[in-house]
Amino acid sequence: MQNFIYYTPTKLIFGENAISHLVESLKPYGKRVLLTYGGGSIKKIGLYDKVLELLSDFEVYELSGIEPNPKYDPSVLDGVAICKEHKIDVVLAVGGGSVLDCSKAICAGALYDGDPWDLITYKVKAKTALPLVDILTLAATGSEYDSGGVISRTETNDKIGYMDELLFPRVSILDPKYTYSVSKRQTAAGTADAINHVIEQYFAKDTSILTDGMCEATIKSLMKNVVIALEDPTNYKARAELMVDCSLACNGILSIGNSGSGWPCHGIEHALSGYYNITHGEGLAIITPHWMKHILNDNTLERFVSYGVNIFGIDKNLDKYEIANKAIKATSDFFKSINIPMTLREVGIDDSRLQEMAHHIAINEGLENAYAPLNEKDILEILKASL
Numbered sequence: 001m002q003n004f005i006y007y008t009p010t011k012l013i014f015g016e017n018a019i020s021h022l023v024e025s026l027k028p029y030g031k032r033v034l035l036t037y038g039g040g041s042i043k044k045i046g047l048y049d050k051v052l053e054l055l056s057d058f059e060v061y062e063l064s065g066i067e068p069n070p071k072y073d074p075s076v077l078d079g080v081a082i083c084k085e086h087k088i089d090v091v092l093a094v095g096g097g098s099v100l101d102c103s104k105a106i107c108a109g110a111l112y113d114g115d116p117w118d119l120i121t122y123k124v125k126a127k128t129a130l131p132l133v134d135i136l137t138l139a140a141t142g143s144e145y146d147s148g149g150v151i152s153r154t155e156t157n158d159k160i161g162y163m164d165e166l167l168f169p170r171v172s173i174l175d176p177k178y179t180y181s182v183s184k185r186q187t188a189a190g191t192a193d194a195i196n197h198v199i200e201q202y203f204a205k206d207t208s209i210l211t212d213g214m215c216e217a218t219i220k221s222l223m224k225n226v227v228i229a230l231e232d233p234t235n236y237k238a239r240a241e242l243m244v245d246c247s248l249a250c251n252g253i254l255s256i257g258n259s260g261s262g263w264p265c266h267g268i269e270h271a272l273s274g275y276y277n278i279t280h281g282e283g284l285a286i287i288t289p290h291w292m293k294h295i296l297n298d299n300t301l302e303r304f305v306s307y308g309v310n311i312f313g314i315d316k317n318l319d320k321y322e323i324a325n326k327a328i329k330a331t332s333d334f335f336k337s338i339n340i341p342m343t344l345r346e347v348g349i350d351d352s353r354l355q356e357m358a359h360h361i362a363i364n365e366g367l368e369n370a371y372a373p374l375n376e377k378d379i380l381e382i383l384k385a386s387l
Contacts, residue, residue, distance in 0.1 A: 001208055001257035007165065008251055010145050014174045014244070019135060022054050025171040029131045030089025034082055036063045036103045038095045042137060045181050051094060051135070061086050066095065069273050069280065070102035072153045076109060076116060083110035083130065093134040097141025100134050101149030104167040107132050120151050120162045129166040135173045138182055139243040140190030140281060142197060142250030144172035152274055157360065159274035161266070174247065176239040184230050188338040189281030191226040194246040195219055196284040200263040201255035203303055203371050214254045216310045221245050226338060262370030265291050268379060270365065271357040278347045285340045286347070289332040290385040295372035296324055344386045354383045
């Protein structure tokens with residue numbers, strides 16, 4: 001087991017009518033609130049009106065239209081400008097992971113005098129940040145319980161993962177009922193995202209019985225409950241378990257004491273959605289089985305055996321390579337079963353920019369240090385296999 005420092009200061013308020021704690025969650029930070037949200041789904045489900053009703057004693061400003069794969073320009077820059085102009089005290093993010101990711105960058109940029117991109121790219125370390133409170137409406141990224149986010153810059157095709165301890169939400173309000181209206185496509189993609197978060201931590205050289213067990217249970221829970229939620233979108237138990245699974249999948253507890261993996265599938269997918277703006281979870285689902293096939297060898301075999309036996313129940317007495325290949329196929333078959341597109345061409349990506357993306361990934365993502373090291377040639381082969 002590796003040395004570690006584990007820190008998660010976020011208060012989770014979970015359950016039906018958790019929003020009743022909103023006012024008490026915001027009050028300690030001040031009266032001037034920036035409300036951030038996406039395309040308007042919170043208005044359709046009545047959440048927007050409920051939030052404004054509860055915040056009648058606050059001074060509320062709004063930033064709407066935050067897109068999936070949130071953009072530095074305009075969303076982050078617009079949010080920072082609002083915060084500076086109106087001397088915002090606290091940011092309230094209402095939505096899914098993209099809204100939260102964008103809001104974290106805004107919280108840091110609002111109290112920085114330079115270009116916020118300096119912070120996102122680690123040229124400068126933030127000294128302080130505005131407090132963030134959120135109301136989650138989509139189970140997927142785990143941004144409600146971690147200190148990170150991903151921001152895209154369209155003009156350079158960059159999609160940057162950005163982490164800072166200052167950016168943990170102070171309070172995250174999680175009511176599974178707010179996910180009832182999430183579409184089947186987004187429910188499936190969000191689950192695929194969370195499953196890959198766990199896989200990225202599971203495939204490491206140094207793990208433990210504890211972390212393996214937590215990872216395996218989380219993947220099995222995600223796989224079981226997404227099927228229920230897709231068939232019955234208002235099944236509270238399934239939506240609730242998915243929400244907690246996703247929150248825990250990306251905050252570090254599932255890999256506590258493990259060696260790092262480099263998160264290679266995320267490194268590759270960041271280019272896909274940076275260049276083509278595809279849905280993150282779908283991109284991960286497409287890439288993951290092909291990454292698995294590419295890295296399967298004598299050095300990684302035992303991890304695949306554990307994965308196949310303990311998650312999919314494959315007969316442990318079979319030949320080890322047979323177990324591994326069955327596990328990879330089971331992964332792909334599961335994603336297909338929840339109607340996720342499983343080729344790049346299905347999401348509008350052809351072979352015209354694969355070489356360019358492979359080079360971009362090799363230069364920017366550091367995958368030569370991943371669990372199974374990947375160079376530009378390896379990355380290109382995985383992308384070609386994913387077509």
